[in-house]
Amino acid sequence: MSLDLSLYDKVLENRVRLQIMSILVANEHYDFNSLKELLDVTDGNLASNLKSLEKEGYITVEKSFVDRKPNTKYRRTEKGKKSFENHLAALENLIKQQYG
Amino acid sequence: MSLDLSLYDKVLENRVRLQIMSILVANEHYDFNSLKELLDVTDGNLASNLKSLEKEGYITVEKSFVDRKPNTKYRRTEKGKKSFENHLAALENLIKQQYG
DNA sequence: TAAAAGTACTTTGATATCCAAAGTTAAATA
DNA sequence: TATTTAACTTTGGATATCAAAGTACTTTTA
Numbered sequence: 001m002s003l004d005l006s007l008y009d010k011v012l013e014n015r016v017r018l019q020i021m022s023i024l025v026a027n028e029h030y031d032f033n034s035l036k037e038l039l040d041v042t043d044g045n046l047a048s049n050l051k052s053l054e055k056e057g058y059i060t061v062e063k064s065f066v067d068r069k070p071n072t073k074y075r076r077t078e079k080g081k082k083s084f085e086n087h088l089a090a091l092e093n094l095i096k097q098q099y100g
Numbered sequence: 101m102s103l104d105l106s107l108y109d110k111v112l113e114n115r116v117r118l119q120i121m122s123i124l125v126a127n128e129h130y131d132f133n134s135l136k137e138l139l140d141v142t143d144g145n146l147a148s149n150l151k152s153l154e155k156e157g158y159i160t161v162e163k164s165f166v167d168r169k170p171n172t173k174y175r176r177t178e179k180g181k182k183s184f185e186n187h188l189a190a191l192e193n194l195i196k197q198q199y200g
Numbered sequence: 201t202a203a204a205a206g207t208a209c210t211t212t213g214a215t216a217t218c219c220a221a222a223g224t225t226a227a228a229t230a
Numbered sequence: 231t232a233t234t235t236a237a238c239t240t241t242g243g244a245t246a247t248c249a250a251a252g253t254a255c256t257t258t259t260a
Contacts (some may be wrong), residue, residue, distance in 0.1 A: 017103065033235095038235095044239080046237095047238050048218085068229095069227080070227070088194070091191050092195070094188075097126060132208060133206095144249070144250075151209095169256075171207080179258080
């Protein structure tokens with residue numbers, strides 16, 4: 001039995017943050033409102049989770065106007081991508097332990 | 101983009117509880133002290149996480165004496181196994197979303 | 201036989217996290 | 231000018247986390 005969860009990331013334990021990173025690894029960028037719809041969270045909750053990912057250096061933020069409306073785009077950083085992949089690897093280790 | 105995390109289990113968001121379930125799916129039973137060593141947690145922390153899994157109906161507890169010392173064995177329930185597998189499935193969906 | 205040690209807790213208390221709801225700011229539109 | 235939309239921030243209450251200390255029972259050791 002190995003049980004090495006050294007790659008496990010406390011930041012990504014949270015469902016919303018995990019989903020955000022998942023989306024931002026699959027997509028170059030994604031905006032606030034689209035995230036909100038996809039994740040079914042209040043805007044306050046989404047904003048605070050985005051802020052914590054930003055604080056952690058996992059994502060970057062770009063503000064602009066699109067169609068004359070404010071638009072906030074989020075992108076993963078390299079660090080964020082690495083952390084997400086590491087976290088998934090840790091989870092995969094758990095799974096492999098079961099079936100492998 | 102699907103993002104169906106309906107199988108995601110809040111109880112198993114916690115690292116320690118996830119590891120406990122992982123061990124109890126791979127092994128018929130496991131005792132308190134062995135879990136403690138494997139997971140590197142204080143006994144208070146372990147006990148409270150075990151209790152919450154028991155309360156949730158994910159594990160059962162058997163107390164006995166082994167070598168004249170108290171020994172507490174834990175086993176997964178069917179419900180616990182199902183929940184663990186469902187949770188992993190939800191996580192696998194996330195992963196597949198990336199690479200599949 | 202009294203003290204120490206081991207097992208498996210429970211309790212305490214301090215901190216951290218979570219999250220909905222309400223409030224805010226600024227621009228666009230009616 | 232009032233309303234709406236986007237994207238927050240703030241507030242406050244609930245819940246979670248976790249180390250440390252305390253407890254109960256038993257066995258071992260001095």
